[in-house]
Amino acid sequence: MVRFGVVGTNWITESFIRGASHHQDFQLVAVYSRTEERAAKFAGKYDVDNIFTDLEEMAKSDAIDAVYLASPNSLHASQAITFMKNGKHVLSEKAIASNSQELGDMIRTAKDNRVVLMEALKSTLMPNFKAVQENLDKIGTVRRYFASYCQYSSRYDKYKEGTLMNAFNPEFSAGSLMDIGIYCIYPLVVLFGEPKTIQANGYVLESGVDGEGSLILKYDEMDAVIMFSKITDSTLPSEIHGENGNIRIDKISTPEKVEIIYRDGRSEDLSRKQLADNMFYEAEEFITLIQQGKMESENNSLENSRITMKILDEARLQMGVKFPSDK
Known part of the structure; x- marks a missing residue:
């Protein structure tokens, strides 16, 4: 199983969870939101016990292997880097970053920490x-x-x-x-x-x-x-x-x-x-990369994102x- 946390509690996160839930190795174990009330309400829909309002605390948690980021574009880079520095794999909603400088920082962090970074471009x-x-x-x-x-x-x-x-x-x-x-x-x-x-x-x-x-x-x-x-x-x-x-x-x-x-x-x-x-298909690709020890997707490669x-x-x-x- 790949234990996922999600950052963001909007409709796109729910769509991702519905799709990923078709995969036998997907397990939702943690939810982050800026408020405990919102995090608890969202987590309750999926019987998830781990809720976080502190991103650093979530990144350091042993409860998760990977994270799906559905936050605003401007937050993707800082959040992804925080998780990757703590050994977590990151699937980031598109656009993966605000600009090329941010993406460059993200790619370096992924390679330095030997974790998967992939842009969640489903099509x-x-x-x-x-x-x-x-x-x-x-x-x-x-x-x-x-x-x-x-x-x-x-x-x-x-x-x-x-x-x-x-x-x-x-x-x-x-x-x-x-x-x-x-x-x-x-x-x-x-x-x-x-x-x-x-x-x-x-x-x-x-x-x-x-x-x-x-x-x-x-x-x-x-x-x-x-x-x-x-x-x-x-x-x-x-x-x-x-x-x-x-x-x-x-x-x-x-x-x-x-x-x-x-x-x-x-x-x-x-x-x-x-x-x-x-x-489902982006979740499937991401989970496969993690399980096979590969660092990036062929279609949604870091070079294609760059x-x-x-x-x-x-x-x-x-x-x-x-x-x-x-x-």
């Missing part, structure tokens, strides 16, 4: 994304990657009413790019590596974070076009265009239907069965989005 570990990887050669030379993830945030209504929610607060290294744009960028990096150039545009809210934006990324033989937003909706699928056909992905953040449309009009359904509790963070940094620089965490 690149799901069966339907692996179907894309395994069938990419069928569409010939790839010329364009197009990804769109635009989802109107219910928190935006509160923002317009004058309430600054975490999702639109630069103090928490938030915004559309960091929250959902990354779902478009990370698969691109896994499939095609680091781009040669980056062009970014976006609409920056008065709070200082981006509400929406777009990227054009150049590779030697192809380009990538990415659109993301938390202030508008879109139902566009994502596509990878090859000279022999294109792969259509219904939802880049949670691929459920994947198909090839060939130039001659034929289609091929690549879709695979997946658990509805799809955060390249993704480099793109996020440059995009924010061009859009004019700065976080207090930036130095």
Whole structure:
């Protein structure tokens, strides 16, 4: 068994627990929250006895082997480093850090302490994304990657009413790019590596974070076009265009239907069965790495997280989005 603690008591933590609970070697043993009342209430849902309001105390506890971080982006680096220095493996929600400097510190700490550090980007570990990887050669030379993830945030209504929610607060290294744009960028990096150039545009809210934006990324033989937003909706699928056909992905953040449309009009359904509790796949990958003594994932590797963070940094620089965490 791998004994997990969780940091954060929000809906994403509950989604992770539901998914991870499908794994026979997952055991939830500890909960952290800033208040004892909230920690106890959340822990009670899962019959967990160990509750913490002191992060250092939790990191030093012999009760846990690993931790899932679902805290705001701005806290990921400091929290992860605290746990890793105490020999705990860390699965951190995306974005794994605020910027490249923080991520560099996290990676060094992971290597120094021989623990697993992985970014919890679920989509690149799901069966339907692996179907894309395994069938990419069928569409010939790839010329364009197009990804769109635009989802109107219910928190935006509160923002317009004058309430600054975490999702639109630069103090928490938030915004559309960091929250959902990354779902478009990370698969691109896994499939095609680091781009040669980056062009970014976006609409920056008065709070200082981006509400929406777009990227054009150049590779030697192809380009990538990415659109993301938390202030508008879109139902566009994502596509990878090859000279022999294109792969259509219904939802880049949670691929459920994947198909090839060939130039001659034929289609091929690549879709695979997946658990509805799809955060299972990141938990499965993370637990396997720990049990096999491996230091990092193949798809969600530290190098892929480093390249993704480099793109996020440059995009924010061009859009004019700065976080207090930036130095």
